[in-house]
Amino acid sequence: MKLSSMKIHNRSRSAVLFEEAKNYFPGGVNSPVRAFKSVFGPPLFIKKGDGCRITDEDDNTYIDFCCSWGPLILGHNNDKIRELVIETVANGTSFGAPTKLGNALGKLILENHRYIEKMRFVSSGTEAVMSAIRLARGVTGKTKIVKFEGCYHGHVDALLVKAGSGLVTFGVSTSAGIPEVFAKETIVLPLNDPDLLEQTLQQYADDIACVIVEPVPANNGLLLQDRSFLMCLRLKCYKYGILLIFDEVISGFRVDFEGAAGYYDIQPDIITFGKIIGGGMPVGAYAANKEIMSHIAPDGPVYQAGTLSANPVAMAAGYAALTQLLEEGFYERLAEKTRQFVNRIQYYCDSKGYEVSIPQIGSIFWIAFSKERIISAAQIDPASMEKFKVLHRELLLRGVYLGPSGYEVGFISSAHTDADLEQAAQIMCEAMDVVF
Numbered sequence: 001m002k003l004s005s006m007k008i009h010n011r012s013r014s015a016v017l018f019e020e021a022k023n024y025f026p027g028g029v030n031s032p033v034r035a036f037k038s039v040f041g042p043p044l045f046i047k048k049g050d051g052c053r054i055t056d057e058d059d060n061t062y063i064d065f066c067c068s069w070g071p072l073i074l075g076h077n078n079d080k081i082r083e084l085v086i087e088t089v090a091n092g093t094s095f096g097a098p099t100k101l102g103n104a105l106g107k108l109i110l111e112n113h114r115y116i117e118k119m120r121f122v123s124s125g126t127e128a129v130m131s132a133i134r135l136a137r138g139v140t141g142k143t144k145i146v147k148f149e150g151c152y153h154g155h156v157d158a159l160l161v162k163a164g165s166g167l168v169t170f171g172v173s174t175s176a177g178i179p180e181v182f183a184k185e186t187i188v189l190p191l192n193d194p195d196l197l198e199q200t201l202q203q204y205a206d207d208i209a210c211v212i213v214e215p216v217p218a219n220n221g222l223l224l225q226d227r228s229f230l231m232c233l234r235l236k237c238y239k240y241g242i243l244l245i246f247d248e249v250i251s252g253f254r255v256d257f258e259g260a261a262g263y264y265d266i267q268p269d270i271i272t273f274g275k276i277i278g279g280g281m282p283v284g285a286y287a288a289n290k291e292i293m294s295h296i297a298p299d300g301p302v303y304q305a306g307t308l309s310a311n312p313v314a315m316a317a318g319y320a321a322l323t324q325l326l327e328e329g330f331y332e333r334l335a336e337k338t339r340q341f342v343n344r345i346q347y348y349c350d351s352k353g354y355e356v357s358i359p360q361i362g363s364i365f366w367i368a369f370s371k372e373r374i375i376s377a378a379q380i381d382p383a384s385m386e387k388f389k390v391l392h393r394e395l396l397l398r399g400v401y402l403g404p405s406g407y408e409v410g411f412i413s414s415a416h417t418d419a420d421l422e423q424a425a426q427i428m429c430e431a432m433d434v435v436f
C-alpha cells in the first residue's frame, strides 16, 4: 500500500498550551487519560469539530474515532443539536425548576425503551451509577455490591476497586482516598465465570444489594460477553433476591436505542445512562420500573438531588440527538459501516500475518494485538500496549485520532462517510505496517 502524502509533524501550539495547562490543572488536564501518558507526544488541544473531523490549535485536521469518548454518535457539530441548543439557550440556561424540555426527553426515552418505566436525570455517568447503587441498597436494605474485573463504572468510591487475592475477593481500592471499609463492601469477580458467580451469590445472598455490570464491557478493551453469561447473571440475581444493574453509560443508545438490554433482550432491574443521552452535554440518568423508582425522593426515602439536573440546554441537546437515533434503520446502517471498516483492516492484517483482531459490536470497535478472542480483563497482555503506542503515533502523523490508550475502544458516528472510513482504513493499514 502507498504511503499517504502529507504527514502532520507540527504540534507546537498544543505543546505550549499543555505546558501552560500544567500550571493550572494536575497533570495539565481535567480528566487523567487526556494527558497522553501512555502514548507519544503532548495531548492535542482541540479547537473545533465538524462531522467526523476535529481540528487542533495548530490547524491540523484528524478523522476522529474518539468522539468525545462516545457521546457523539452523530458526529461533531450536528446541525439539529446545535440549532435546538441555540434556540433554547436564548431563554436562559438553568432554572432549578421543571421544564417542558425535560418532559419531552423523558417521554421520548420511556416511550421507546421497553425495559424502563421511570427515570431520573443527573449530570454525569458517575452520578448515575452512584445514585443507582444507593437506590439498590435502599430498596433491598442490603449493603454489599458485586462488580466485575474489567468493567468501569465511573469514579464512584465503592467501584474504584480491583480484585484482591484469593478466589471470591473483596475489593482493594485502586485509588488513594477510599476508606478500606468502603472497598470491602465490594466483591470483585472475573467476567464469564458462572460457577464462581453462583458460589459467591449463594454465599453472600443476604448481604448483596446488587450486581453491577457493563453488559457491553467497553472500558478495558471490548470484552464482548456471550448472551448466555448475561442471562445466567439475570437468573441468579432473581434467584437470590439481588438487583441487577446494567451500566449502559456507553452501550445505552449506542448498540441500539434500547442499549444492551434491547440488543440481548435481557431485563435488568436498574439501568444507568450517560454519554449519548446528553447529545454532547453533561447528562446522565438512572431508570427502572415504577416500583423501584418509587423509592427515590420525594416519593420515597432514597435521597438524590442535583442543582443543574435536567437543565433545559442539556435536555435540548439530548432531545435533538435522540430523535435522530429513532430514524428508521439508523443503527443497522451504522453497524454495517463499522463492520466494513473493521473488515477492511482485519483482512489486511490477516494477509500480512499481523497479530491483530478487531472485535466489534454496533458502532464500537477495539484494536487488540492478539489473535485470541478476548472476553476477560486478565487475557489482555500489558506488553501489547507498546504496539498500540506506536500505532497511535503513526495514526496521528497521518491524520487519524484514536483515544490515547490501547485499553480504549473506538467509536464510529453517522457523520463518518464511506469515503472517510475508506481513507481511515487505508491509513490504519499503513500504520500497521510501521507497528509490525
Ligand SMILES: *Cc1c(COP(=O)(O)O)cnc(C)c1O
Binding pocket: 124, 125, 126, 127, 129, 152, 153, 154, 155, 214, 219, 247, 248, 249, 250, 274, 275, 284
Ligand atoms: C464513561 C462511563 C462512566 C462514567 O461516566 P462519566 O460521565 O465519565 O462520569 C460510567 N460507566 C461507564 C460504563 C462508562 O463508560
